[in-house]
Amino acid sequence: MMVKLTAIVLICLATTFSFADTKADPRAARSANVAEIRKLAIDGNADARFYTGFMYEKGQGVLLDYAEAVKWYLKAAEQGHAGAQINVGIMYFKGLGVLPDYAEAAKWYRKAALQGNVNAQFNLGLMFNKGQGVSRDYVEAAKWYLKAAEQGNSGAQFNLGLMYYKGDGVARNFAEAFTWYRKAAEQGNAGAQFSLGLMYYKGQGVPENFAEAAAWYRKSAEQGHVGAQFNLGYMYEMEQGAVGGNAEAAKWYRKAAEQGHAGAQSNLGYIYDIGEGVPQDHAEAAKWYRKAAEQGNAAAQLNLGIMYDNGHGISQDNAEAVKWYRKAAEQGDMTAQYNMGVKYANGIGVPRNNAEAVKWYRKAADQGHEISQVNLGHLYENSDGVPQDYAQALKWYGKAAEQENSDAQFSLGLMYAKGQGTPQNYAEAAKWYRRAADQGNEIAYYNLAILYYKGLGVARDYGETVRLLKEVADQEDANVHFTLGYMYYKGQGVIEDHAEALKWFRKAGDEGHKEAGNYVKLIEQKVK
Numbered sequence: 001m002m003v004k005l006t007a008i009v010l011i012c013l014a015t016t017f018s019f020a021d022t023k024a025d026p027r028a029a030r031s032a033n034v035a036e037i038r039k040l041a042i043d044g045n046a047d048a049r050f051y052t053g054f055m056y057e058k059g060q061g062v063l064l065d066y067a068e069a070v071k072w073y074l075k076a077a078e079q080g081h082a083g084a085q086i087n088v089g090i091m092y093f094k095g096l097g098v099l100p101d102y103a104e105a106a107k108w109y110r111k112a113a114l115q116g117n118v119n120a121q122f123n124l125g126l127m128f129n130k131g132q133g134v135s136r137d138y139v140e141a142a143k144w145y146l147k148a149a150e151q152g153n154s155g156a157q158f159n160l161g162l163m164y165y166k167g168d169g170v171a172r173n174f175a176e177a178f179t180w181y182r183k184a185a186e187q188g189n190a191g192a193q194f195s196l197g198l199m200y201y202k203g204q205g206v207p208e209n210f211a212e213a214a215a216w217y218r219k220s221a222e223q224g225h226v227g228a229q230f231n232l233g234y235m236y237e238m239e240q241g242a243v244g245g246n247a248e249a250a251k252w253y254r255k256a257a258e259q260g261h262a263g264a265q266s267n268l269g270y271i272y273d274i275g276e277g278v279p280q281d282h283a284e285a286a287k288w289y290r291k292a293a294e295q296g297n298a299a300a301q302l303n304l305g306i307m308y309d310n311g312h313g314i315s316q317d318n319a320e321a322v323k324w325y326r327k328a329a330e331q332g333d334m335t336a337q338y339n340m341g342v343k344y345a346n347g348i349g350v351p352r353n354n355a356e357a358v359k360w361y362r363k364a365a366d367q368g369h370e371i372s373q374v375n376l377g378h379l380y381e382n383s384d385g386v387p388q389d390y391a392q393a394l395k396w397y398g399k400a401a402e403q404e405n406s407d408a409q410f411s412l413g414l415m416y417a418k419g420q421g422t423p424q425n426y427a428e429a430a431k432w433y434r435r436a437a438d439q440g441n442e443i444a445y446y447n448l449a450i451l452y453y454k455g456l457g458v459a460r461d462y463g464e465t466v467r468l469l470k471e472v473a474d475q476e477d478a479n480v481h482f483t484l485g486y487m488y489y490k491g492q493g494v495i496e497d498h499a500e501a502l503k504w505f506r507k508a509g510d511e512g513h514k515e516a517g518n519y520v521k522l523i524e525q526k527v528k
Contacts, residue, residue, distance in 0.1 A: 373400035
């Protein structure tokens with residue numbers, strides 16, 4: 001069984017620090033008289049000092065020299081020049097011309113921010129948001145983001161939206177988050193466009209609208225946002241507000257996969273595996289599964305294990321299958337845990353070890369994996385790898401039976417009929433046999449028929465016995481055919497009919513029923 005990921009949606013904080021505007025056309029630096037600007041700077045002109053710092057930072061008209069840049073930025077900053085103050089902060093933040101110092105960066109950002117510099121307000125918000133150079137303080141972060149956002153800074157608008165979305169520093173408010181995301185998204189902020197798509201997808205702050213979600217994901221995806229590319233691919237695959245199917249899904253998954261998105265790599269592998277939207281290509285599927293698996297993606301690890309198990313796209317290798325199943329199983333993937341149980345139970349790719357099989361079946365069973373629950377019940381019932389424990393067998397059969405597993409329902413009926421792990425209770429046995437029979441379990445039909453024949457747990461009813469037996473009479477089951485023959489022979493639930501009885505006895509005899517031959521001889525003698 002192949003599995004795939006559902007959409008993984010993450011909202012990430014905008015972390016780009018903003019450099020101050022130079023307040024001069026950078027091209028002027030190449031034509032201006034550098035000596036004249038420097039003279040003005042030496043004479044104390046704040047703008048000239050700021051611009052001198054800029055020229056040294058960018059290597060325009062002078063040799064690039066970060067230490068000189070910091071020196072002149074500081075002179076202008078100490079005179080209250082807001083652009084110089086933010087740039088000093090950035091130089092300290094990045095360790096350009098000075099040793100990195102977040103506290104100094106925050107100090108200078110604050111000075112510029114208090115003068116209304118929008119980029120400094122945004123950067124100061126980030127410092128409080130992350131606890132860099134200052135104690136982490138979401139309330140302060142939200143305050144400075146708001147100031148920058150109100151001046152139109154898209155990064156601040158996005159981050160403020162995120163704070164409202166998460167309830168960091170402000171009361172959680174999806175409608176407010178949506179408002180700020182939209183402001184940033186309309187300025188082309190890819191993160192905000194992605195987040196807006198997510199809110200439309202989930203119906204948070206706005207009514208659910210898959211078409212709008214896909215539209216905003218596309219805007220973000222076209223800018224290279226990996227999460228948006230993945231989510232857009234998922235919407236195409238699920239046909240949620242986006243028409244194009246797996247061909248379009250594969251296109252967007254590929255874009256995200258090529259950026260290293262493990263979920264996209266796994267899903268792209270799955271599309272190649274099933275051959276929908278792209279030509280089926282097991283080798284290509286294995287390639288993408290491996291990329292995702294090596295990043296720790298559990299679904300891809302499981303699927304890569306399955307490909308090694310089946311020899312699809314790669315050489316069949318039980319040991320490799322076990323290796324990848326184990327990795328997925330250790331991350332809690334219940335199908336991989338079940339597969340590990342099967343491998344240990346059968347000694348395939350690992351030495352046979354029923355105790356290990358029980359361990360892995362239990363892990364999967366605890367997560368609700370019904371076949372693991374059935375297998376665990378069988379192992380406890382038959383003391384295979386664990387001490388025989390009918391109560392445990394009854395427990396695990398019961399869990400799987402409630403999930404409508406017909407094998408478990410039949411086994412549960414049998415345990416109630418035999419009184420194993422529970423007081424004997426034919427009414428309960430009949431109930432579980434009936435539920436298994438309703439799903440086509442042939443042996444359950446027979447056992448239920450016998451209960452009706454004997455009147456155990458149900459009122460004796462030969463007609464119902466015959467009806468149940470006829471439901472499965474087309475199967476090769478000697479007991480069913482012998483009992484049908486007996487009912488016709490005795491006229492129980494049907495009109496006595498030795499010719500019909502002979503037909504069923506002969507069929508049962510051909511299938512190896514030991515007593516059927518005696519009845520065949522008896523009827524043939526009577527006919528003579």
